[in-house]
Amino acid sequence: MKIEIRPDPYDPWEELAAYQSASEALRPGSYGACASFVGSMRDVNEGDAVRSMFLEHYAGMTESQLEELACEAIAEHGLLDVLILHRVGEIHPDDPIVLVAAWSAHRKAAFDACRAMMEMLKSRATFWKKEELADGSRWVAQNTPG
Amino acid sequence: MKIEIRPDPYDPWEELAAYQSASEALRPGSYGACASFVGSMRDVNEGDAVRSMFLEHYAGMTESQLEELACEAIAEHGLLDVLILHRVGEIHPDDPIVLVAAWSAHRKAAFDACRAMMEMLKSRATFWKKEELADGSRWVAQNTPG
Amino acid sequence: MQIQVRFFASLREQVGSDGRALEMAAPLTVSEVWNAVTDMAPPANLLCARNREYVGWDETVADGDEVAFFPPVTGG
């Protein structure tokens, strides 16, 4: 299991490939399913062009929450492994923000767990987005329903 | 949209990265969500060690089915783009078999569509697996439920 | 009139052939095609496609069609 808050841009597919081949929990041939989700920054929100975004978090609390939800998912769905990365700081359109991946023997557990982790992350984890528009900035009031 | 049957091994994460950056349907900043699934070969099935597998398909029919289910998913979930790759021929443990990815503005559509496409593929698409065991070979009788 | 009959996967091995051409004097149903090309009772869960689309056993087959028989699919 790997959980990281990232202050710098990352490539989600490179991270997935590197983690999968390095993880001791993922012996080759043991997993038959990997479900993953990448959330990236759109250049428009609520009809307004967004130039950039600042992603704030509660250092210490956020990491614990992500670890807790990953452990919950592993226990509930019988996963072999989990990877969660989340950007913070200044973010630009097209930048990957969140990566959640779940590995399991069969597909049902991976699909269920990947989505459940994303919904827990969106509803609980202490991140906040502030958008920079052409005419000023605004805090995002709430997430799009899942 | 890209649908391909692959006779040779492929790296799903490289394929995802390359397709996402090349697709004209995926203007940077337009998509906020990519849900993907990779199914790979396990070295055990129904309690028996599996050395390798041969994946047969119905050339012509299978490709049409994958295109049809991708088009259905795009229309039903309002996706921006879809990528489906599927291996055929001789396959070894840990080899990626299937990659299904769905891009959309928000996460719900991508999650729903990725899973729906996998279930349609597993239940409809004309592929058949023959496993090579230590003491002979056998056809897989049916898929694990999703 | 002539159609092409194909067998896939475990069924191909059971039948011992990947298919053959079949001459028909008149249109046949899929079920009649099966009986014309094999001596086997159709296995449980046998699937059928006409011209690369799934069809049921009562479907009619016409000149030039391709009819395929195969077991449950196991891809993905």
Place this chain on the structure above:
Amino acid sequence: MQIQVRFFASLREQVGSDGRALEMAAPLTVSEVWNAVTDMAPPANLLCARNREYVGWDETVADGDEVAFFPPVTGG
């Protein structure tokens, strides 16, 4: 006894501070802590954590605790 109070995101900007230490003569509830550190009515949907775990407004705060107030989360 002393606790640390913190504000995040839009709330930090509304309060005009990222937090401060608060001296307490006796244990307070989260709600009493809020009233002790701001003049504002609590915004709708305001969330609270004590020692980095979500808690309700009636929860008691003890010496050395960290109490954080923040708006609905918008990560992912």
